[in-house]
Amino acid sequence: xxxxxxLLAALAGLAMAASQWLIWAYAPVEATLGPVQKIFYIxxxxxxxxxxxxxxxxxxxxxxxxxxxxxxxxxxxxxAEIGVLFSGxxxxxxxxxxxxxxxxxxxxxxxxxxxxxxxxxxxxxxxxRGLEMPRERKATVAAVLGVVAFLDVPLVFWSxxxxxxxxxxxxxxxxxxxxxxxxxxxxxxxxxxxxxxxCLLLTRRRQLLQQxxxxxxxxxxxxxx
Amino acid sequence: MLRAALIIAHKDLxxxxxxxxGLVQAVLxxxxxxxxxxxxxxxxxxxxxxxxxxxxxxxxxxxxxxxxNALFFVEESQGARLALTLSPMPLQAIWLGKALASLVLLLLxxxxxxxxxxxxxxxxxxxxxxxxxxxxLLADWGLVALGALLGALSQGxxxxxxxxxxxxxxxxxxxxxAAVRGMTQALGGPPEPLENWxxxxxxxxxxxxxxxxxxxxYVYGGDA
Numbered sequence: 001x002x003x004x005x006x007l008l009a010a011l012a013g014l015a016m017a018a019s020q021w022l023i024w025a026y027a028p029v030e031a032t033l034g035p036v037q038k039i040f041y042i043x044x045x046x047x048x049x050x051x052x053x054x055x056x057x058x059x060x061x062x063x064x065x066x067x068x069x070x071x072x073x074x075x076x077x078x079x080a081e082i083g084v085l086f087s088g089x090x091x092x093x094x095x096x097x098x099x100x101x102x103x104x105x106x107x108x109x110x111x112x113x114x115x116x117x118x119x120x121x122x123x124x125x126x127x128x129r130g131l132e133m134p135r136e137r138k139a140t141v142a143a144v145l146g147v148v149a150f151l152d153v154p155l156v157f158w159s160x161x162x163x164x165x166x167x168x169x170x171x172x173x174x175x176x177x178x179x180x181x182x183x184x185x186x187x188x189x190x191x192x193x194x195x196x197x198x199c200l201l202l203t204r205r206r207q208l209l210q211q212x213x214x215x216x217x218x219x220x221x222x223x224x225x
Numbered sequence: 226m227l228r229a230a231l232i233i234a235h236k237d238l239x240x241x242x243x244x245x246x247g248l249v250q251a252v253l254x255x256x257x258x259x260x261x262x263x264x265x266x267x268x269x270x271x272x273x274x275x276x277x278x279x280x281x282x283x284x285x286x287x288x289x290x291x292x293x294n295a296l297f298f299v300e301e302s303q304g305a306r307l308a309l310t311l312s313p314m315p316l317q318a319i320w321l322g323k324a325l326a327s328l329v330l331l332l333l334x335x336x337x338x339x340x341x342x343x344x345x346x347x348x349x350x351x352x353x354x355x356x357x358x359x360x361x362l363l364a365d366w367g368l369v370a371l372g373a374l375l376g377a378l379s380q381g382x383x384x385x386x387x388x389x390x391x392x393x394x395x396x397x398x399x400x401x402x403a404a405v406r407g408m409t410q411a412l413g414g415p416p417e418p419l420e421n422w423x424x425x426x427x428x429x430x431x432x433x434x435x436x437x438x439x440x441x442x443y444v445y446g447g448d449a
Binding site for chain 1: 256283318353371374375377388391392394395396398399402421422425429432433436443444
């Protein structure tokens with residue numbers, strides 16, 4: 001099955017343009033934080049789609065272990081790359097938000113900690129994917145790590161929450177209190193970023209597939225000469 | 226399977242205990258770490274219990290990395306790994322054997338790290354020791370279970386130690402938090418109920434023991 005990437009890309013462009021209008025013209029400026037609050041409209045979709053990317057890596061890794069089809073391995077790799085990119089950007093935007101909103105760049109908030117730890121884990125996963133080892137073995141090892149990494153996520157979240165619970169809740173999470181217009185804008189941004197995400201994922205997966213084909217072709221040619 | 230695992234653990238322990246690349250190196254690294262962390266104290270000051278507990282567990286983590294790598298390294302020469310996979314036992318027995326061997330070595334090392342923490346970091350066991358001891362055992366099992374699963378992953382790679390650290394440390398975070406909390410209690414930190422931390426460590430152990438039993442054959446068997 002091939003999803004039409006150009007169509008999705010066009011939709012992504014339109015949706016991103018529309019969401020920018022919503023962010024800057026439609027949604028009101030937040031009373032206490034001012035314009036900095038608008039970073040939230042980029043931050044939230046990035047964090048959500050990063051988490052979904054890691055979910056895709058997990059499912060594709062399980063499927064690879066069961067079916068041994070290299071396409072699942074490539075999908076897992078593509079999703080992990082985008083997940084690391086998105087969660088990295090979510091961490092940076094979240095850090096800027098935290099500096100203004102909580103007056104610190106970093107705190108042991110469960111969500112922050114979980115995102116950072118996931119970023120570390122999946123960055124290591126990408127390292128493993130870059131190692132020199134036989135193709136099938138690398139795919140298997142990566143798939144095992146893809147499964148283990150995702151199993152860890154709920155535990156990391158839970159333990160980070162426990163860890164912090166003894167401290168006074170100085171930095172109360174600011175999630176609620178979205179007015180109707182702000183909520184609409186957030187939902188629109190999440191939808192717009194979905195199209196960006198799926199385009200990146202499909203394009204990257206296709207690139208990896210073509211790279212595999214070229215490598216196989218190169219091997220065949222060098223074997224013949 | 227248990228018998229096969231015990232045989233493997235026995236073999237590994239006999240191979241590693243005497244070698245300089247095995248336990249000795251791991252213990253020395255941990256001790257040096259503990260000693261160097263005493264730099265963070267001003268003269269006459271003592272490190273807070275939680276900091277000392279965190280340093281103790283960092284030393285244990287690095288020690289575990291070296292031990293796991295040494296355990297998998299013994300089978301890298303002369304096709305010994307292949308011979309082991311061909312032997313008539315489930316592949317999971319190899320994982321269990323490696324986990325048990327590294328549990329023994331880690332506990333031995335920790336027996337030395339504890340007095341070293343007391344001496345270098347100015348600590349004393351003024352708190353409740355028994356729950357902390359139970360937590361050490363729970364945390365150690367999680368550490369070796371995941372270590373023995375992923376130790377097979379970095380086989381035959383250059384810079385294995387750093388690769389395994391980068392992969393393993395973030396994964397171990399939930400366990401590390403529970404372990405640090407337990408140890409803080411023993412070192413006289415502020416008392417707090419540990420039930421939730423026992424649950425966290427227990428859940429971690431169960432989940433990754435199950436995952437290892439399922440996944441280890443993929444990492445260890447097969448090609449390469």
